[in-house]
Amino acid sequence: MKLQKLNLPTYNFKLKSSENKTLIFDKLRKKYFVLTPEEWVRQHYVSFLIDKKKYPVSLIALEKQLTINNRKKRTDILVFNANGEPDIIVECKAPQIKITQATFDQIARYNLKLKANYLIVTNGLQHYYCKMDFEKETYVFLQDIPTYN
Numbered sequence: 001m002k003l004q005k006l007n008l009p010t011y012n013f014k015l016k017s018s019e020n021k022t023l024i025f026d027k028l029r030k031k032y033f034v035l036t037p038e039e040w041v042r043q044h045y046v047s048f049l050i051d052k053k054k055y056p057v058s059l060i061a062l063e064k065q066l067t068i069n070n071r072k073k074r075t076d077i078l079v080f081n082a083n084g085e086p087d088i089i090v091e092c093k094a095p096q097i098k099i100t101q102a103t104f105d106q107i108a109r110y111n112l113k114l115k116a117n118y119l120i121v122t123n124g125l126q127h128y129y130c131k132m133d134f135e136k137e138t139y140v141f142l143q144d145i146p147t148y149n
Helices: 037-051 101-114
Strands: 015-018 021-026 031-034 060-068 071-080 086-092 118-122 127-133 138-142
Touching (some): 021 037, 037 071, 037 118, 060 101, 071 101, 086 101, 101 118, 101 127
Parallel strands (some): 086 118
Antiparallel strands (some): 015 021, 071 086
């Protein structure tokens, strides 16, 4: 599998081959997953949050399940604040997937339930950062997300 260069720092991941598939080790979930283009983006973004933005591993959950309109959905990355409340939702797409209004609609639906302060949509090449304005029921685009403090 040719691994695409992303618009994120480069990280050394543990990769292995099994049954003609490349697997990547997820240090949060402590097991190997099939290396899909979306998983490649997810692993890079999690590493970026931990390494560059200094978010503690203990506050990050991957593929957290939630139920919306009786349907099971999963957030790609969910970052909690120190009080255990959702703070950031990250929606990861494969690099070849164009980020559209539908992507923002998807993450906004998740946030109706989760009430996170920040939404991030990334395909590894383009990153969109939004801060929620709950009073006006809208979001404001940002240049970057804050570093954890």
